[in-house]
Amino acid sequence: MTLTNVRVDGDRLWRSLMEMAQIGALPNGGCGRLALSDEDKQARDLFVRWCREAGCEVTVDDMGNIFARRPGRDNSLPPIATGSHLDTQPHGGKFDGVYGVLAGLEVIRALNDAGAETRAPIEVINWTNEEGSRFAPAMVASGVFAGQFEHEFAWSREDAAGHSLGEELGRIGYRGGQRCGEHPLGALFEAHIEQGPILEGAGVPIGVVSGAQGQRWYDVTVRGQDCHAGTTPMPRRKDAYTASARMAIALRDIARVHAPQAVATIGQVEVIPNSRNTIPGEVRFSVDIRHPQPAPLAAMDDALRGGFAAIAAEEGTEVEIEGIWHKSPIRFDEGCVDAVARAAEALGYANQAIVSGAGHDACQVCAIAPAGMIFVPCADGVSHNEAESAEPDDLEKGCNVLLHAMTGLANG
Amino acid sequence: MTLTNVRVDGDRLWRSLMEMAQIGALPNGGCGRLALSDEDKQARDLFVRWCREAGCEVTVDDMGNIFARRPGRDNSLPPIATGSHLDTQPHGGKFDGVYGVLAGLEVIRALNDAGAETRAPIEVINWTNEEGSRFAPAMVASGVFAGQFEHEFAWSREDAAGHSLGEELGRIGYRGGQRCGEHPLGALFEAHIEQGPILEGAGVPIGVVSGAQGQRWYDVTVRGQDCHAGTTPMPRRKDAYTASARMAIALRDIARVHAPQAVATIGQVEVIPNSRNTIPGEVRFSVDIRHPQPAPLAAMDDALRGGFAAIAAEEGTEVEIEGIWHKSPIRFDEGCVDAVARAAEALGYANQAIVSGAGHDACQVCAIAPAGMIFVPCADGVSHNEAESAEPDDLEKGCNVLLHAMTGLANG
Numbered sequence: 001m002t003l004t005n006v007r008v009d010g011d012r013l014w015r016s017l018m019e020m021a022q023i024g025a026l027p028n029g030g031c032g033r034l035a036l037s038d039e040d041k042q043a044r045d046l047f048v049r050w051c052r053e054a055g056c057e058v059t060v061d062d063m064g065n066i067f068a069r070r071p072g073r074d075n076s077l078p079p080i081a082t083g084s085h086l087d088t089q090p091h092g093g094k095f096d097g098v099y100g101v102l103a104g105l106e107v108i109r110a111l112n113d114a115g116a117e118t119r120a121p122i123e124v125i126n127w128t129n130e131e132g133s134r135f136a137p138a139m140v141a142s143g144v145f146a147g148q149f150e151h152e153f154a155w156s157r158e159d160a161a162g163h164s165l166g167e168e169l170g171r172i173g174y175r176g177g178q179r180c181g182e183h184p185l186g187a188l189f190e191a192h193i194e195q196g197p198i199l200e201g202a203g204v205p206i207g208v209v210s211g212a213q214g215q216r217w218y219d220v221t222v223r224g225q226d227c228h229a230g231t232t233p234m235p236r237r238k239d240a241y242t243a244s245a246r247m248a249i250a251l252r253d254i255a256r257v258h259a260p261q262a263v264a265t266i267g268q269v270e271v272i273p274n275s276r277n278t279i280p281g282e283v284r285f286s287v288d289i290r291h292p293q294p295a296p297l298a299a300m301d302d303a304l305r306g307g308f309a310a311i312a313a314e315e316g317t318e319v320e321i322e323g324i325w326h327k328s329p330i331r332f333d334e335g336c337v338d339a340v341a342r343a344a345e346a347l348g349y350a351n352q353a354i355v356s357g358a359g360h361d362a363c364q365v366c367a368i369a370p371a372g373m374i375f376v377p378c379a380d381g382v383s384h385n386e387a388e389s390a391e392p393d394d395l396e397k398g399c400n401v402l403l404h405a406m407t408g409l410a411n412g
Numbered sequence: 413m414t415l416t417n418v419r420v421d422g423d424r425l426w427r428s429l430m431e432m433a434q435i436g437a438l439p440n441g442g443c444g445r446l447a448l449s450d451e452d453k454q455a456r457d458l459f460v461r462w463c464r465e466a467g468c469e470v471t472v473d474d475m476g477n478i479f480a481r482r483p484g485r486d487n488s489l490p491p492i493a494t495g496s497h498l499d500t501q502p503h504g505g506k507f508d509g510v511y512g513v514l515a516g517l518e519v520i521r522a523l524n525d526a527g528a529e530t531r532a533p534i535e536v537i538n539w540t541n542e543e544g545s546r547f548a549p550a551m552v553a554s555g556v557f558a559g560q561f562e563h564e565f566a567w568s569r570e571d572a573a574g575h576s577l578g579e580e581l582g583r584i585g586y587r588g589g590q591r592c593g594e595h596p597l598g599a600l601f602e603a604h605i606e607q608g609p610i611l612e613g614a615g616v617p618i619g620v621v622s623g624a625q626g627q628r629w630y631d632v633t634v635r636g637q638d639c640h641a642g643t644t645p646m647p648r649r650k651d652a653y654t655a656s657a658r659m660a661i662a663l664r665d666i667a668r669v670h671a672p673q674a675v676a677t678i679g680q681v682e683v684i685p686n687s688r689n690t691i692p693g694e695v696r697f698s699v700d701i702r703h704p705q706p707a708p709l710a711a712m713d714d715a716l717r718g719g720f721a722a723i724a725a726e727e728g729t730e731v732e733i734e735g736i737w738h739k740s741p742i743r744f745d746e747g748c749v750d751a752v753a754r755a756a757e758a759l760g761y762a763n764q765a766i767v768s769g770a771g772h773d774a775c776q777v778c779a780i781a782p783a784g785m786i787f788v789p790c791a792d793g794v795s796h797n798e799a800e801s802a803e804p805d806d807l808e809k810g811c812n813v814l815l816h817a818m819t820g821l822a823n824g
Contacts, residue, residue, distance in 0.1 A: 196643025213642060217688065228795055229677035229700045230625060230769030231608025234667050236793070241678055242664055248657035255646050265641035266653055267690050269683040276629065276679045276698045278796070286688045288641045357642030381648070383640060384690070 003407050004346075006114045010396030013106040017395070020046065020086070020102060021094040030386025031094055035087040035129035036064070036168035043086040044174060047101065047126055054108050056124075059183075060176025063141040063154060064128035064169045067183060070108045072121040072410060078186035080118070080410040082107065082402060083125025084361060089133050093388020095193045095378065095395075101126050103191045103399040110403060118410035120186055127361040128169070129157075135165045142361035144180045146368045151180065185369040187336055187409050190362035191402045192373060193390050197381030198354060205397045206344045207354035207375030210337055212363045213263075213290040214297045214329035220247070220308065224317040226273060226281030241271055241280040243315035250307045251287065257303070258296045263357065264289045264304075292329050292355040330363050335409070336372025343404035349397050374401050415819050416758075418526045422808030425518040429807070432458065432498070432514060433506040442798025443506055447499040447541035448476070448580035455498040456586060459513065459538055466520050468536075471595075472588025475553040475566060476540035476581045479595060482520045484533040484822060490598035492530070492822040494519065494814060495537025496773060501545050505800020507605045507790065507807075513538050515603045515811040522815060530822035532598055539773045540581070541569075547577045554773035556592045558780045563592065597781040599748055599821050602774035603814045604785060605802050609793030610766060617809045618756045619766035619787030622749055624775045625675075625702040626709045626741035632659070632720065636729040638685060638693030653683055653692040655727035662719045663699065669715070670708045675769065676701045676716075704741050704767040742775050747821070748784025755816035761809050786813050 023046065024031045024039035033039040044066060048058050051068035059067050069079060084100025104124030111122065127145075132138025135157040143149040155166030169175035194200075199207050224238035248266050255264035268286040287304065291297040305321055312319035344351035354375055356363070362371045376398035379389035435458065436443045436451035445451040456478060460470050463480035471479045481491060496512025516536030523534065539557075544550025547569040555561040567578030581587035606612075611619050636650035660678050667676035680698040699716065703709040717733055724731035756763035766787055768775070774783045788810035791801035 194643065195640050196645075197648050198643075198645070201648075215642070226797065227793060228607050228770060229679055230627070230675065230702055230771075231606065231795075232675065232769070232793055233608070233610070233672060234664070234675060235672075236609050236613075239677075241681065242660055245657035245660035248654055249661065252646070252654055260645060260647075263642065263644065263646060265651075265689070265691055267641055267683075267688045267692060268686050269653065269681060269692075271679075271681040274680050277677070277700055278679050279677055280679060280681075288689055290642055357644070358640060359642075381639060381644060383643075385638070 003116055006110060006116055006403065008106045008110040008396060008399040008403055010392055012109065013102060013395060013399055014392045016102045016105065017094060017098060020098055024088070026091060026386055028386040030388065031088045031092050032090050033086065033088045034090065034134040035131060036134065036165065036172055040087050041172035044126065047086060050105055051124065054105065054112055056108060059178055060174055061178040061180040061183060062151070062175055063144050063180040064174040064176065065141050065145065065180060066126040068124045070111065070122040072118045074119055075121055077120035078184040079121040079123040080186050080406045081123040081125055082189040082191065082406060083127060084190050084192060085127045085130035087129055087131050089131055089384045091386050092384060093386060095388055095390050096195065096383050097130055099193060099395060100191045103402050106399050107403045107406060118407055120410040122406060122410055129165065130361055134159045139359055139361055139364050141180065142364040146364040147181060148364055148367065187370040188362055188365045189336065189402055189405055190360055190373045191398050192360060192375060193378040193383060194375040195358050195378060195381065195383035199375060199377040200379065200381065202352060204350045204352050205376060205394045206349045206351035206401055208337060208341045208344060208351050209332060209356050209373035209375055210353050211292060211329060211331040212356040212359065213292045214294060215288065215290045215327045216297065216301055216323060217325040218287040219322045219324050220285050220287055221320045222283045222312060222317050224281050227279045229277040229279055232279060237279055238316040239279050240283040240317055243311055243317045244283040244285060246311045246315070247308050250311060251304060254300050254303045254307065258291060258300060261355065262291045262296060262300060264300070290357060294329055297329065330366055332366055332372045333370035336370050339405040339408045340372050340374050340401060343401045343408060346404060347400055349401065374398050415528050418522060418528055418815065420518045420522040420808060420811040420815055422804055424521065425514060425807060425811055426804045428514045428517065429506060429510060432510055436500065438503060438798055440798040442800065443500045443504050444502050445498065445500045446502065446546040447543060448546065448577065448584055452499050453584035456538065459498060462517055463536065466517065466524060468520060471590055472586055473590040473592040473595060474563070474587055475556050475592040476586040476588065477553050477557065477592060478538040480536045482523065482534040484530045486531055487533055489532035490596040491533040491535040492598050492818050493535040493537055494601040494603065494818060495539060496602050496604060497539045497542035499541055499543050501543055501796045503798050504796060505798060507800055507802050508607065508795050509542055511605060511807060512603045515814050518811050519815045519818060530819055532822040534818060534822055541577065542773055546571045551771055551773055551776050553592065554776040558776040559593060560776055560779065599782040600774055600777045601748065601814055601817055602772055602785045603810050604772060604787060605790040605795060606766070606787040607770050607790060607793065607795035611787060611789035612791065612793065614764060616762045616764050617788060617806045618761045618763035618813055620749060620753045620756060620763050621744060621768050621785035621787055622765050623704060623741060623743040624768040624771065625704045626706060627700065627702045627739045628709065628713055628735060629737040630699040631734045631736050632697050632699055633732045634695045634724060634729050636693050639691045641689040641691055644691060649691055650728040651691050652695040652729055655723055655729045656695040656697060658723045659720050662723060663716060666712050666715045666719065670703060670712060673767070674703045674708060674712060676712070702769060706741055709741065742778060744778055744784045745782035748782050751817040751820045752784050752786050752813060755813045755820060758816060759812055761813065786810050
């Protein structure tokens with residue numbers, strides 16, 4: 001049979017999202033479902049129940065990743081999968097991650113309604129601890145799946161109360177038997193809200209995600225000299241804060257040189273001794289730079305190292321720039337990106353290429369399997385916030401694209 | 413008799429400073445003697461014992477200010493006084509305040525050694541809680557003395573543990589019977605380390621302090637919008653930190669317009685939410701501006717208000733500028749300033765006019781009595797720090813100037 005006319009049920013998808021949002025609901029419309037908490041267990045239980053009601057076989061691996069499988073005609077083929085995460089930030093929204101999981105469930109429900117078969121099996125996945133809010137780092141279970149982290153490393157991650165990820169997996173009954181990473185995947189798609197303002201600003205419902213930005217993170221320390229704010233003439237100062245302020249301006253200028261795709265952010269700042277009438281002797285701050293291409297990212301790295309050193313010298317201060325983490329730019333699999341673009345075109349939805357500014361489970365899994373993503377707009381680009389909001393119509397369109405991208409590959 | 417040839421004993425002064433520094437001594441050479449602590453009580457007890465041994469009558473007022481009196485020939489005249497404070501910062505030095513108290517004691521000892529009489533009585537004063545580290549605000553007891561604060565306000569000041577200043581005065585036995593402010597003063601001198609680098613830089617041992625800078629303190633809040641550091645394009649940002657960084661640069665430019673006497677400092681900065689991958693939605697920072705003359709200080713106030721507002725608008729942010737405290741520039745009494753200058757000249761010491769960048773007890777008392785100050789150099793301008801250091805020879809010279817300035821007025 002042809003699947004051309006199969007569509008998801010946008011109302012059912014919305015109702016499922018709203019029902020899931022009651023688990024860990026917060027007063028301002030958001031959700032608090034930290035990974036492996038009692039709320040996360042409830043959310044997982046509900047998801048598993050829904051998947052079984054939809055006829056899926058559910059397996060859980062030893063990182064707590066959940067795989068719900070709708071068989072295909074040839075079950076020797078690796079499944080065409082989709083997934084995201086049900087855990088949230090402490091004051092998260094109703095859509096970040098959850099949409100990608102429940103859109104996958106809706107694809108299965110819609111295929112069931114249509115009585116449609118696929119050649120390869122279809123799977124929907126819930127990845128454990130994507131957010132990293134309770135157990136750092138983020139995307140740890142998809143990272144183990146993709147061979148980026150060792151199992152023992154992931155299990156040993158502790159929350160602020162000293163409970164380990166492995167312990168908590170056992171406590172909520174989600175430490176499964178399958179070894180994480182041994183689950184075959186033919187391809188992985190992930191539908192997600194954009195978490196940025198680009199699609200909304202363009203009035204376009206579908207973002208065809210070509211890849212993810214490369215990132216570099218730094219810890220910068222500027223050392224000057226604590227001095228009395230009243231008695232130290234301006235030319236005698238070694239003011240670590242004024243030097244840091246100049247670096248902040250220089251950093252933005254560097255991002256502007258590589259416009260429009262470069263971004264650069266100072267998010268954390270600590271001023272020492274932080275006393276009203278003392279010239280700061282030390283300032284520590286974070287730097288986050290991102291670009292979708294390796295060469296401009298490297299040029300930004302060079303420019304900030306040189307620029308900060310020059311400012312520090314002019315200000316009579318010293319600067320130490322420590323690169324603490326980096327991630328190379330990702331380009332998603334061409335076949336998956338094409339499948340998303342073709343699905344959007346076939347459905348007649350306006351769409352545009354977009355680069356993910358954030359990290360996602362698909363950005364881990366793409367190291368070992370073909371992967372792609374679908375973005376839908378969210379209000380004002382706001383995410384990681386109770387105010388996170390998305391339009392039912394956009395969510396439905398994204399889910400239809402997901403269905404047709406998946407079935408396109410599953411029947412290809 | 414003429415006092416022309418009377419000199420202080422610099423070694424004795426130094427030994428007294430070093431003995432006092434053992435009370436609350438810290439590992440790196442400094443002192444921790446918070447106001448009205450057990451250490452402050454020990455320091456007061458030692459000071460009172462030394463004063464009585466020097467033949468002084470000691471009285472204590474109801475703010476704990478200690479007055480040690482060496483009678484003159486005409487005890488109906490108000491005393492010519494000197495004083496400073498024995499309390500220190502939590503990690504303070506051996507000289508800030510202490511020098512001014514013990515230099516006064518050395519003046520009395522030197523007059524005793526010389527068998528010298530003065531017409532008016534001579535007094536040395538220890539003011540309570542100059543630092544303001546334990547009980548804010550600073551200079552509170554000299555402020556009550558000068559009618560700047562109410563008694564009840566001062567007594568009700570609480571430390572971090574909830575103990576009040578009044579309670580602690582009673583606990584250490586220094587809540588005296590005399591009502592603070594009812595003690596007559598003919599004039600007040602205060603000898604102090606400069607706490608800045610000017611005298612040391614000029615190689616001049618004596619600063620003839622003409623007055624104190626005016627100060628304005630502000631709390632500034634810049635409001636933008638929290639956004640994801642990876643997904644928000646640069647032109648869409650309302651980055652409260654970048655806006656604040658531009659204000660820091662603008663503030664320094666404003667001080668440079670009013671060089672060389674203007675100073676401007678941002679000492680405290682709080683970035684919200686202070687997360688590595690979130691663009692700061694709010695930044696709060698302090699501003700401290702100072703100038704010895706009212707007109708440039710007012711011009712700086714205007715310039716920062718206008719400049720910050722313009723930057724905030726350009727950055728798509730909002731700024732709120734709250735003036736939380738100000739102090740007009742002070743000019744010390746001409747007679748006292750002249751007495752200091754004449755004493756330095758008569759002693760053959762290099763000297764120069766200087767404006768105090770910091771507040772001192774004399775800056776309060778000058779509201780109700782003629783007052784003046786003598787500065788001596790300190791190493792690298794460092795103060796409020798265990799590393800605070802001063803040369804015995806400079807301290808001796810400052811003390812000789814104090815003796816001759818005081819006796820000049822006491823016999824005038």
